[in-house]
Each structure stands twice: as C-alpha cells, then as structure tokens.
Amino acid sequence: MFARMKEDVMSVFDRDPAARNALEVIFCYPGLHAIWMHRIAHWFWTHELFFLGRFTSQVSRFITGIEIHPGAKIGRKFFIDHGMGVVIGETAEIGDNVTMYHGVTLGGVTWDKVKRHPTIGDNVVIGSGAKVLGPFTVGANSKIGSNSVVVKEVPPNSSVVGIPGRVVMSEEKQPEKPDLQHGNMPDPEAKAIACLFDQIRDLDKRFHALASEHEELKRKVGA
Numbered sequence: 001m002f003a004r005m006k007e008d009v010m011s012v013f014d015r016d017p018a019a020r021n022a023l024e025v026i027f028c029y030p031g032l033h034a035i036w037m038h039r040i041a042h043w044f045w046t047h048e049l050f051f052l053g054r055f056t057s058q059v060s061r062f063i064t065g066i067e068i069h070p071g072a073k074i075g076r077k078f079f080i081d082h083g084m085g086v087v088i089g090e091t092a093e094i095g096d097n098v099t100m101y102h103g104v105t106l107g108g109v110t111w112d113k114v115k116r117h118p119t120i121g122d123n124v125v126i127g128s129g130a131k132v133l134g135p136f137t138v139g140a141n142s143k144i145g146s147n148s149v150v151v152k153e154v155p156p157n158s159s160v161v162g163i164p165g166r167v168v169m170s171e172e173k174q175p176e177k178p179d180l181q182h183g184n185m186p187d188p189e190a191k192a193i194a195c196l197f198d199q200i201r202d203l204d205k206r207f208h209a210l211a212s213e214h215e216e217l218k219r220k221v222g223a
Contacts, residue, residue, distance in 0.1 A: 004076075008032055011077040015099055030064035031080030037063075041070035072106075075122070082128075089117035095140065101128035109134050109151070121156065168195075 012025045012032060019025050025032065037060035045053035053070035061067045066083045068074075071090040078094055080086055082102040088094070091114075092106040104126050108116030118132045121140035129147040132138060139156030150165035159169040 005036065007077060008035060011079050011097075015079050016081060030066060031083040031086075034060050034064040034066035034068060034080060034083060034086075035074065035078055038068045038070070038072070038074060041068075042072070042074075045070035072117075091115045091135070092117035093119040095120055095122035095124070097123045099125045101126065101130075101146070103129040105131045105133070107131065107133045118150075 009022055009025050009032070012029060013019050019029075037056060041053045041056035041060065043053075044050070044056060050070075057068060057070045064083060066080060066086045068086075068088045069090040069092070072088045072092045072094070074088075074094045075096040075098065077097045079099045080101075081099065085103040086100060087105045087107065089106055089108055091108070094106075098120055106118050106120070110116050115135045118134060119137045120126070120132070121138055121142065123141045124138055124144070125142075126132065126144045127146035127148070130144045130150065131148070132144065132150045134151055136153040138144065138150070138154040139158060141156055142154050142158045142160065144150055144154070144165065145159070145161035147163070148161050148165040149163045150160055152164075154160055154165075155167065158167045160166065161168055
C-alpha cells in the first residue's frame with residue numbers, strides 16, 4: 001500500500017513542475033487525496049458495501065471538489081491536476097499514467113444500467129473542461145483538447161479537439177515516453193493550424209508553377 005502511495009506522489013513530481021517537496025504534495029494536492037479516498041471507496045464497493053462506498057465518495061467530493069463514483073476502475077499513476085469539477089462515472093475505466101485537468105467529465109448518455117461511461121487508455125491526457133461521453137474507448141497515448149466534447153471512439157496516438165470532438169492529428173508510431181510537463185503539453189489546435197499552413201504553402205507553390213507555365217505558353221504563342 002505504501003509503495004503505491006509513494007508511486008502516486010512521484011507521479012505528481014513527474015508531471016507538475018510546481019511541486020516542490022513531498023510534504024507539499026501529500027497535504028496540498030486534492031487530486032492525490034481524491035485518488036487515495038477513491039481506493040477506499042472502491043474497496044467498499046467491490047465488497048458490496050455500497051453505502052460505505054458512496055459515503056466515502058461523497059466525503060471525498062466535499063473535501064476535494066472531485067467526484068469519482070466508487071464503481072469506477074482506475075489504473076496506476078493517475079494524476080488529476082487542480083481537479084475542481086472533475087466527474088468520473090460509475091462504469092468509467094481509466095488506464096495507467098493518465099493525466100486529467102480540472103472540469104473534466106467522463107459521463108454517460110443513457111440511464112440504462114449498462115456500461116455507459118468511457119474507457120480511457122494508457123498515457124492519455126485530457127485537457128481542462130473536456131467532456132467524454134459514452135461507452136467507447138479513447139485509445140492509448142491520445143490527447144483531448146481543453147473544452148472538447150468527445151462522443152465517439154478515439155484511435156490510439158490521436159489528438160482530438162472541438163465540439164463535437166474531431167481527430168486533427170493521428171500518429172502511426174507510439175511515442176516511447178509521453179512528455180507531460182506543463183511547458184511541453186501538446187497543442188492539437190496549433191498542430192492542425194500548422195497542417196493548414198503546410199497545405200497553403202503547397203498550393204502556393206503549385207499556383208506559381210502553373211502561372212510560370214502559362215506565361216511560357218503565352219510567349220510561345222506570341223512568337
């Protein structure tokens with residue numbers, strides 16, 4: 001248990017340059033408190049002590065501002081930065097090394113008692129205010145931009161932005177190690193704009209080539 005808690009603390013240092021020492025992380029990071037309390041709530045839930053699970057979850061929500069249903073399944077090194085307003089539903093499943101920012105919702109789109117919340121793959125980064133709604137999978141190593149609304153499957157190694165969310169970048173190769181430092185966070189919109197500029201430059205080159213050919217033909221006809 002203590003080894004797992006130490007791993008949680010170290011994952012904060014890996015992904016938040018503002019973290020100065022272990023004491024500060026242990027006492028001043030609500031995302032860490034929410035994860036630790038969720039493990040207790042989840043233990044109650046899996047042992048069919050449903051009221052204790054929900055009660056522990058509600059206490060955690062009151063203390064941290066983060067609502068995680070005790071039925072949700074969460075992997076190792078899960079990091080919630082800032083955290084206020086995060087909501088994670090009952091049938092959500094979260095892989096290892098996932099990073100999530102404030103205001104994120106992993107929600108459902110049906111009232112039926114079925115799998116209705118998303119499955120988040122390993123190494124996924126979900127930006128602040130994003131909404132991921134439905135029982136689909138967000139592939140490993142993907143990034144979801146801030147305030148995006150994702151309602152369908154996301155392939156691995158993709159970047160998603162917009163309402164509704166659309167894939168703007170998709171990498172074939174899996175990165176060796178995701179860079180999750182604040183200064184190096186991926187910017188899917190910037191990448192999409194860069195792609196548009198590349199296309200514009202390509203079209204501009206083709207236009208000038210055609211214009212040159214046209215002028216050459218005019219000279220030949222005039223001669």
